Amino acid sequence: MLRVVLPFLAGYYLSYVFRAVNAVLGPDLAHEFSLGAAQLGLLTGVYFFSFGLVQIPLGVALDRFGPRRTNGTLLVLAAAGAWFFSTAKSYEEMVLARALIGLGVSACLMASIQAFVLWFPAERTATMIALAYSMGGLGALTAAAPFEVALRYFDWRQIFHVLAAATLVLAALFALVVPEHPGTRRATPVRELFAGLGRVGRDSAFWRVALCVGANQCAVLSLFTLWITTWLRDVAGYDRAAAAGALGWVALALSGGYLFFGRLADARARQGRPILPLLAGGVAASLACLGLITLGVTTGAVVLWMACIFFGTGSTLSHSIATRRFPIEMAGRVNTALNTFTFMGVFIGQWASGAILGLWPPTATGYEPAAYFYAFGVLWVVQAAGLAWLWSGRRHFAAP
Numbered sequence: 001m002l003r004v005v006l007p008f009l010a011g012y013y014l015s016y017v018f019r020a021v022n023a024v025l026g027p028d029l030a031h032e033f034s035l036g037a038a039q040l041g042l043l044t045g046v047y048f049f050s051f052g053l054v055q056i057p058l059g060v061a062l063d064r065f066g067p068r069r070t071n072g073t074l075l076v077l078a079a080a081g082a083w084f085f086s087t088a089k090s091y092e093e094m095v096l097a098r099a100l101i102g103l104g105v106s107a108c109l110m111a112s113i114q115a116f117v118l119w120f121p122a123e124r125t126a127t128m129i130a131l132a133y134s135m136g137g138l139g140a141l142t143a144a145a146p147f148e149v150a151l152r153y154f155d156w157r158q159i160f161h162v163l164a165a166a167t168l169v170l171a172a173l174f175a176l177v178v179p180e181h182p183g184t185r186r187a188t189p190v191r192e193l194f195a196g197l198g199r200v201g202r203d204s205a206f207w208r209v210a211l212c213v214g215a216n217q218c219a220v221l222s223l224f225t226l227w228i229t230t231w232l233r234d235v236a237g238y239d240r241a242a243a244a245g246a247l248g249w250v251a252l253a254l255s256g257g258y259l260f261f262g263r264l265a266d267a268r269a270r271q272g273r274p275i276l277p278l279l280a281g282g283v284a285a286s287l288a289c290l291g292l293i294t295l296g297v298t299t300g301a302v303v304l305w306m307a308c309i310f311f312g313t314g315s316t317l318s319h320s321i322a323t324r325r326f327p328i329e330m331a332g333r334v335n336t337a338l339n340t341f342t343f344m345g346v347f348i349g350q351w352a353s354g355a356i357l358g359l360w361p362p363t364a365t366g367y368e369p370a371a372y373f374y375a376f377g378v379l380w381v382v383q384a385a386g387l388a389w390l391w392s393g394r395r396h397f398a399a400p
Contacts (some may be wrong), residue, residue, distance in 0.1 A: 004119055007114040007178050010170055011071055015105035016139030017163065018082070018227045019047060020251075024147050024244050025156055025229075026055020027366075033091050037367055044145045044226045045347040046095050047102035052343030054106050055336040056197065062332030064277075065117075067111035072174025073384060078104025079167040087161035108155070110335045113319060117331045118181045123309035125320060129261020130250075133316055136354050137255025138161070140224070200337050205396040206322055207281075208389060213318040214341030215386025216283050219290060219379035220312035220341070222349030224250065227375075228305055230357075234366040236298045246302045251308035255315030265317050266388075276390075276397050277315050282314015283387045287380065293377040319395070349379055 022029070022044040058141050061070045081100030088094040109132060116128035150159055200206055223231075229247055232238040240248060261282060265275045289308035297304065319335055326334050356375040360368035 001119070003179055004115060007109075007170065007173050008062055008067070008071070008115050008188060009132060009300055011075065011105070011174075012112050012132050013139040013142075014163070015078075015108040016136035016169065016397045017143045018078070018101050018105060019136075020140040020143040021147060021381050023224075023226050023247055024144060024240075025227045026226060027240065028151070028155045028156060029094070031076075033094070037354040037358040037362075038351070039091065039354070041226065041351045041357075043091070043095055043098060045222070045350035045354075047388040048347040048350065049311045049341040050099040050102035050221075052340050052347060054103060055110070055340040055343070056333075057335035058107055058110065059197070059246045059336030062110060062114050062336065063329060067107070067115040067332075068174055068178045071107045071111035072171050072178070074104050074107045075167055075171035075174065076104070079137070079164045079171065080104070082160050082164035082167060086164065090149065103239075109133075110339055113335050114179070114332045117323065117328060119216065120217045124266065127262045127266050127317055129316070129379075130258045130260075130265075132358045133258035133313065134216055134255040135260070135382040137251050137253075137258060139143070141251035144251055145241075145249035146243060146248075156209055157161040160323055191380070194326045196334055197337065200301075200334055200357045203240065203325060204393065205325060206334075206337070208336040208396060209321055210327040210338050210341040210363055212279075212283065212386040212390035213338065214390075215344035215382045216286070216312060216315040217342045218345035218349035218386075219376075220286060220309060221297065221351060223290075223376070223379070224254065225346070226307055230295070231293070231372055231376075234363070235296060235369045235372055236301045246305070249302055250309050254313060257310035258316065261314045261317055265320055269320075274397065276394060279317040279321065280313050280387060280391055280394075282311045282317075283390075285311035285384055286314070287387065290376065290383070294373060294380055296373065314344055349382075352378065 007305055018394060022040075028034060029043065035043065058070070059343070078101050081097050081102075084100065085097035088097055097347065112132040114130050116132065117125055122129050134367065147162050228250060229238075229240075229243040232243040232246055233240070261278065266277060267280055268275055288309050289304050289311065293301075293304055318338055321333050322338050323334050353375045356378065357367045357371045359374075360371040362368070
């Protein structure tokens with residue numbers, strides 16, 4: 001079973017290193033290429049845009065070819081994207097390379113979820129999914145303080161050379177080591193696979209949870225993977241090393257949140273109790289913390305950010321909720337359809353935040369502190385609207 005679990009976990013770990021690395025590298029890129037806040041937001045967010053753009057066809061590929069072959073093939077593209085990013089000479093080349101990275105790692109999480117749904121019993125899926133998500137937290141932790149330390153000794157381009165090589169090695173492991181699940185050998189007609197998407201689209205409960213998780217991640221994940229460190233610098237007065245160290249603590253909270261909500265959800269499922277209130281409670285608690293941050297509270301700033309991200313991970317229970325409403329052979333399409341909302345939300349959140357921050361003249365060290373109230377305030381409103389929409393339609397979750 002380790003031949004299944006470890007490579008998929010490693011894939012999501014690497015994808016999160018790529019996802020979060022700009023939180024530390026961003027100031028260097030902004031200085032080297034003379035980027036404004038909106039440009040930096042677009043550069044970071046385009047990863048999520050290309051990631052989200054292919055989720056629907058990715059779901060069809062996962063259900064048609066299986067998680068092993070789909071993930072392994074796409075990781076080759078991620079390795080190429082990392083190499084091109086390391087050799088980029090212009091902003092436009094970096095944007096294209098980062099988009100290619102996003103495309104290449106687009107299957108890492110969904111393939112892991114599908115593999116665990118296929119290989120493990122239903123009462124363990126929330127825990128296994130939480131384990132996969134926690135590896136993302138470990139990847140984010142690597143992209144925080146360790147990455148900041150590595151930048152003291154190596155150029156960021158050299159580090160991306162290493163990431164490209166590691167990604168290519170992992171792609172080879174999927175081809176040579178990871179076993180194929182017997183359930184993926186049945187060739188379902190492509191027309192039937194796309195028809196299943198119509199069934200997902202007609203489910204009102206799916207739309208409720210999808211819009212909620214998209215709104216939640218528009219705030220939580222877009223901040224975690226870019227704007228936390230700039231807020232710590234511009235509002236709380238942290239230097240680069242301190243901000244990177246703080247991001248590491250927040251990454252630990254991210255991993256802990258995934259495991260906490262996953263284990264608690266499985267316990268509730270075994271008792272026959274619904275998971276939806278747990279998801280809604282987590283999002284509500286995250287909203288409360290983000291509200292304080294938006295108001296400029298800097299006392300206990302790291303703890304506030306840890307709590308905000310920890311509780312925000314409750315939204316990932318949406319995958320357990322959604323997949324249980326459909327047959328197991330539709331797991332890939334259901335999860336990737338849901339993931340489309342997640343990553344388009346993050347892309348919009350990162351770009352919009354940068355655009356709002358860019359409305360104020362930059363300071364000597366970064367962005368105008370007062371601008372964060374408006375940038376984060378917009379994200380708070382979006383997240384609150386998503387939660388209200390979900391909870392107002394909770395009756396739709398009574399039965400599939």
